[in-house]
Amino acid sequence: MSDQDQGRLVAIITQQLDSLAAAGTPWRAQWIAHAIVNEHCAALDGDHEDAWFWRKTSYAATREAVRKEISRRAGDDSQKKDRPQLRLPGFDREHLQDYYVVRRDGDDIGVPVTALTDQEIDAKADLYESMARACSAHADELRRFKAWRADLLRDAESS
Numbered sequence: 001m002s003d004q005d006q007g008r009l010v011a012i013i014t015q016q017l018d019s020l021a022a023a024g025t026p027w028r029a030q031w032i033a034h035a036i037v038n039e040h041c042a043a044l045d046g047d048h049e050d051a052w053f054w055r056k057t058s059y060a061a062t063r064e065a066v067r068k069e070i071s072r073r074a075g076d077d078s079q080k081k082d083r084p085q086l087r088l089p090g091f092d093r094e095h096l097q098d099y100y101v102v103r104r105d106g107d108d109i110g111v112p113v114t115a116l117t118d119q120e121i122d123a124k125a126d127l128y129e130s131m132a133r134a135c136s137a138h139a140d141e142l143r144r145f146k147a148w149r150a151d152l153l154r155d156a157e158s159s
Helices: 003-022 029-039 051-075 077-082 118-158
Strands: 099-104 107-112
Touching (some): 003 029, 003 051, 029 051, 029 107, 051 099, 051 107, 099 118
Antiparallel strands (some): 099 107
């Protein structure tokens, strides 16, 4: 898919996600992909023996693009500046997201923060705390490596 075509698909997906977000509706990649493909299937109408192939592959590609866009929008704090945010009194919204990707009924879906269950909120909080510990350990290891490398270079220069 060309960059231009990818951009057009992302624009269509963004329009769908914005519409669902305005209504506070969960983002289900499967449903969104079906809606998009159904809106653009006129080119595949007819009885051509290969039409099934193009319907199937276009759905798979669209679903993957929807999944990526949901993950980007529900998981990337840097994108918040570009979009209007849900107003929640008492929260400055530095980190709290409008949507979070959670697993429901075997599917990963974007769910408005206001519709998360207590268990889903706790699971996300636990995940972020675990990630923070892992990031801190990673930073420590990088600094230890830097010191080790400096010692190694110093020893090599003195030899």
